[in-house]
Amino acid sequence: MKEIIRKRISDLRSKMQELSLDAYIVYGTDPHLSEYLPAHWQTRPFISGFTGSAGMVIISNEKAALWTDSRYFLQAEEELSGTGIELVKMRTPGFPEPPEWLKTNMKASAQVGTDESCISVSQFRILQNSLKQSGINLKKSGDLLNEIWTDRPPLPDSEIYEHELLFACTDRKTKIETICAELEKSGANLQIITALDDLAWTFNLRGNDVECNPVFMAYAAISIVETVLFIENIKLPSELKTKLETEGIHIKAYNDLPTYLKKLPETTRILLDPDRTNHAIRKNIPASCEVIEGLSVPCKLKAIKSEDEIRNIRNAMKKDGVAMLEFLYWLKTNLGKIPVTEFTVAEKLIEFRSKQHEYKGISFYPIVGYKEHGAIVHFHVTEENALPVEQNGFLLFDSGGQYLDGTTDITRTIALSELTDQQKTDFTLVLKGMISLSMAKFPVNTRGYHLDILARKDLWKHGLNYGHGTGHGVGYFLNVHEGPMSIRQEFNDRTIEAGMVLSNEPAFYRLGEYGIRTENMIVCVKAETTEFGDFLKFDTLTLCPIDTTAIDKSLLNLEEINWLNGYHERVFEELEPLVNEELKAYLKELTAGHLRIRQST
Numbered sequence: 001m002k003e004i005i006r007k008r009i010s011d012l013r014s015k016m017q018e019l020s021l022d023a024y025i026v027y028g029t030d031p032h033l034s035e036y037l038p039a040h041w042q043t044r045p046f047i048s049g050f051t052g053s054a055g056m057v058i059i060s061n062e063k064a065a066l067w068t069d070s071r072y073f074l075q076a077e078e079e080l081s082g083t084g085i086e087l088v089k090m091r092t093p094g095f096p097e098p099p100e101w102l103k104t105n106m107k108a109s110a111q112v113g114t115d116e117s118c119i120s121v122s123q124f125r126i127l128q129n130s131l132k133q134s135g136i137n138l139k140k141s142g143d144l145l146n147e148i149w150t151d152r153p154p155l156p157d158s159e160i161y162e163h164e165l166l167f168a169c170t171d172r173k174t175k176i177e178t179i180c181a182e183l184e185k186s187g188a189n190l191q192i193i194t195a196l197d198d199l200a201w202t203f204n205l206r207g208n209d210v211e212c213n214p215v216f217m218a219y220a221a222i223s224i225v226e227t228v229l230f231i232e233n234i235k236l237p238s239e240l241k242t243k244l245e246t247e248g249i250h251i252k253a254y255n256d257l258p259t260y261l262k263k264l265p266e267t268t269r270i271l272l273d274p275d276r277t278n279h280a281i282r283k284n285i286p287a288s289c290e291v292i293e294g295l296s297v298p299c300k301l302k303a304i305k306s307e308d309e310i311r312n313i314r315n316a317m318k319k320d321g322v323a324m325l326e327f328l329y330w331l332k333t334n335l336g337k338i339p340v341t342e343f344t345v346a347e348k349l350i351e352f353r354s355k356q357h358e359y360k361g362i363s364f365y366p367i368v369g370y371k372e373h374g375a376i377v378h379f380h381v382t383e384e385n386a387l388p389v390e391q392n393g394f395l396l397f398d399s400g401g402q403y404l405d406g407t408t409d410i411t412r413t414i415a416l417s418e419l420t421d422q423q424k425t426d427f428t429l430v431l432k433g434m435i436s437l438s439m440a441k442f443p444v445n446t447r448g449y450h451l452d453i454l455a456r457k458d459l460w461k462h463g464l465n466y467g468h469g470t471g472h473g474v475g476y477f478l479n480v481h482e483g484p485m486s487i488r489q490e491f492n493d494r495t496i497e498a499g500m501v502l503s504n505e506p507a508f509y510r511l512g513e514y515g516i517r518t519e520n521m522i523v524c525v526k527a528e529t530t531e532f533g534d535f536l537k538f539d540t541l542t543l544c545p546i547d548t549t550a551i552d553k554s555l556l557n558l559e560e561i562n563w564l565n566g567y568h569e570r571v572f573e574e575l576e577p578l579v580n581e582e583l584k585a586y587l588k589e590l591t592a593g594h595l596r597i598r599q600s601t
Helices: 002-018 043-048 070-080 098-105 120-131 172-186 196-203 238-247 254-262 279-283 297-303 309-335 341-352 369-373 421-438 448-461 560-580 580-590 594-598
Strands: 023-026 056-060 064-068 086-089 111-114 137-140 190-193 219-223 229-230 249-252 270-273 288-293 359-370 394-403 410-414 441-443 472-475 484-485 500-504 506-508 514-517 520-530 533-540
Touching: 002 023, 002 043, 002 056, 023 043, 023 098, 043 056, 043 064, 056 098, 064 070, 064 421, 070 086, 070 421, 086 120, 120 137, 120 279, 120 594, 172 190, 172 196, 172 297, 190 297, 196 219, 196 297, 229 254, 229 441, 238 249, 238 506, 249 254, 270 359, 288 309, 297 484, 309 341, 309 394, 309 410, 309 520, 309 580, 341 448, 359 369, 359 472, 369 394, 369 506, 369 514, 394 514, 410 421, 410 514, 421 500, 421 514, 421 520, 421 533, 421 560, 448 484, 484 500, 533 594, 560 580
Parallel strands: 023 111, 064 086, 111 137, 190 270, 229 249, 270 288
Antiparallel strands: 023 056, 056 064, 190 219, 219 229, 359 394, 394 410, 441 533, 472 484, 472 500, 500 520, 506 514, 520 533
16 A cells, blocks of 8 residues: 555656646545545545545655644554655644645745645635745646546435434524525625535435535525525435425536626625635635625534424434443453454444434444554554454443434443553543533633633643543534534634533543543533523533443542432433343443442542
8 A cells, every 4th residue: 555655646746747836735625625525535545545534735746744633643653654755743843834844845936736626715825825925836736636546436426315304303494594694694695505514404405425424515505585506416316306496495516606606796795604615616706796704604503403403412312322331231241252353342333323213324433442542542443453352451432323313422431351540540530521521610602712621620730631622513413523613722712602512522542551531422501690691501411321440439529429420320310211121230230330439438
């Protein structure tokens, strides 16, 4: 594979020379700026061999570099070895940002190319302005990889289907009317929707174009005058197409968006999200039209789940909790008796979820890390690289499911043997962070970076930390990673609001030894109103026991003990009616661990 990557880089450099390019940037996304991609748009792994879900690559005539974040440092080092591509660690002291790298490695008159359909308006501006200061020109060059990718997979053409109102909770007409009302408030009269999850949510449609994400490739234009869906006919079943057209939704071809934009009336005022719209689309908007930049309206609306959606998500969590309990019981009864590997664990997690009602697939491929693999944050296990799981140390497993009534994401780390004092301390400090964020109460207009310290403060007291964020938004039978909100150290101006569903996943990793992550999903709800204003809090959605045998009870205070006791009591009450007698006994055993903690206080 390393030789193949080097050959591809050499072929790309030949194409660059034909166009007089000194460097070419691969942003590793698609025209919808997606995180997870159809095979056709998996350009980053094609040119670099790196399979992580985040990162960009720059190929110059002499050098090559890949940028990714701390979740993938170990994975990237392994996958890039022997390719001639250097790893540049993002947000890490001593490593340059892409503009600085280009300035250092390019002459003043250098020409840098990229595919403008795969870079956001914001990214293009920032990079162009930064390079211009050094006399480097950022120019449109198209998709050069298409020139060398001889067996490139075609664009996906799977059929889409309707997310029935029973689960969608709000009909298309109401959603479109709400979008138009929000547009009017912003002074705009048209919104171009490009993000695939925004599209799926707006039209109550789902698809299979992206593995693990029930979305489909399309664009949309919504205004008071008309609603247009740009999608290939082959993807629309005839009955569904007729239904959409009967509702007043015009259907145009996927590639017709540029023509549509160029013909817009001069009075058009377009709301454009510069972080979620590619630069090629921006260039197709006539200069006579007014562009108002702001957050995509569907992105903002779908982030705040309705009461009906939250009720459905709670139901999905029960099913997911049953699947997790069945897995834990399988592991307990089989480990040490039959061969079990990390890959076996991943397959079993999928198997138990697949038995649940309204299951539509996994929300991401399970991350399973035994011993030292647990320290590789997003370790992708295969049959070839899987470690055998033995009755010793920690096993970390991060997994999730897609159900018609919700998307789930959960991580548990369990002890497979007696632990060392250090292991118990590390596990408990991570747990304290998860509990601290779970119990948070905060005033409205609080942002995620204000809350992030709650998950880290006990780790920090011991000189410990983790490199990734603490919480991401989770979609509603949509993408497992959803914006615009987050809980992380980096600045994000979006406030945490009632109805938002997020992950809560503090962690700790000892390289070469083990990793620990404890993750629940939480929903923001109203707490109280006092003379000092309105306050919010989090309610935990995930229903799965936490391994009390891994806890150093002396490190927990009474408030934390009470939270854990209450959580386990709730897990038992919610799941006990849904499982057979054998699993009920096991569930009682797992959730009764709080009694031992209570006795120690």
